[in-house]
Amino acid sequence: MKKVLSLVAVLTLVFSLAACGGSEDDGEFAENPQIVGIEAGAGIMAATNTAIDEYDLEMELLTSSGPAMVSALGDAIENEEWIVVTGWSPHYKFAEYDLKYLEDPKGVYGDVENLHTVARPELSTDDPDLATFLENFYMSGTELGGLMGDIAASDDDAIEVARAWMADNEDVWSAWMPDGFDGGGAELEIGYVNWAEGVAMTNLVQALLIDEANYSVEITMADAGPIFSGVSDGSIDFFLDAWLPVTHASYQEQYGDTYEDLGYNFEGARIGLVVPTYVDIDSIDELNDYVN
Numbered sequence: 001m002k003k004v005l006s007l008v009a010v011l012t013l014v015f016s017l018a019a020c021g022g023s024e025d026d027g028e029f030a031e032n033p034q035i036v037g038i039e040a041g042a043g044i045m046a047a048t049n050t051a052i053d054e055y056d057l058e059m060e061l062l063t064s065s066g067p068a069m070v071s072a073l074g075d076a077i078e079n080e081e082w083i084v085v086t087g088w089s090p091h092y093k094f095a096e097y098d099l100k101y102l103e104d105p106k107g108v109y110g111d112v113e114n115l116h117t118v119a120r121p122e123l124s125t126d127d128p129d130l131a132t133f134l135e136n137f138y139m140s141g142t143e144l145g146g147l148m149g150d151i152a153a154s155d156d157d158a159i160e161v162a163r164a165w166m167a168d169n170e171d172v173w174s175a176w177m178p179d180g181f182d183g184g185g186a187e188l189e190i191g192y193v194n195w196a197e198g199v200a201m202t203n204l205v206q207a208l209l210i211d212e213a214n215y216s217v218e219i220t221m222a223d224a225g226p227i228f229s230g231v232s233d234g235s236i237d238f239f240l241d242a243w244l245p246v247t248h249a250s251y252q253e254q255y256g257d258t259y260e261d262l263g264y265n266f267e268g269a270r271i272g273l274v275v276p277t278y279v280d281i282d283s284i285d286e287l288n289d290y291v292n
């Protein structure tokens with residue numbers, strides 16, 4: 001009996017030692033952890049490179065995409081592994097998973113900011129009603145969060161999900177439409193980046209302009225740099241997902257004199273490093289303590 005007990009004790013010890021050997025679920029990051037990032041041109045990527053410098057982080061930043069970041073997050077959460085991603089709100093991932101922002105005592109990621117609609121020069125002179133519509137276009141957290149969540153949960157094309165949202169929210173969007181709004185079949189090109197909030201807003205505006213205002217609207221996805229330069233040189237009519245004054249400050253500096261800022265369409269956005277709530281740290285300062 002004694003022998004059996006000690007064998008159990010030895011085995012328990014062996015297994016618990018094995019569990020400390022840097023496996024993923026022992027309360028720290030797997031070996032050589034990366035910060036899962038998004039598209040290279042995103043402001044949050046530049047901010048994260050600054051954070052790596054300022055906090056001396058022993059982690060590399062992985063260039064990826066908005067959707068790939070969310071799926072990496074989902075996979076890690078399924079296995080309860082530690083993961084850190086470049087995250088932002090508004091974003092449906094906060095409704096889907098239990099997540100938290102790591103505190104940023106050095107203030108690298110800036111404060112809350114707003115999402116602006118930026119348009120090609122002359123848009124408001126050429127089409128004042130369109131400019132009025134874009135100036136009126138504004139979504140609350142509940143409205144944008146709901147639409148984003150619907151798109152994430154659906155297999156249908158985003159524009160069809162936006163149309164279903166329109167059917168349920170006519171009181172919201174009808175207030176954006178100037179009297180007698182009619183584009184007379186004019187062609188428009190909207191630029192967007194593959195970021196959930198921009199996908200949602202862009203598909204909604206596209207659907208509204210086609211179905212309710214008689215425009216012919218194409219949407220084009222690209223990285224942020226080409227979108228800002230396209231709006232400035234007039235090859236793109238407008239972009240709904242400009243994060244100001246912080247995240248897209250460098251684009252504003254470069255192109256702000258040429259594009260026209262039609263004001264904000266969402267208030268209270270923020271960016272930062274985001275982890276699942278089971279990741280047992282609160283601050284970016286603590287990240288290195290948990291790197292193997």
Ligand code: PBE
Pocket residue numbers: 038041042043044045087088195224241243247248271
């Ligand atoms: N984001 C979402 C963008 C702006 C929209 C925070 C990823 C960025 O970092 O540039």
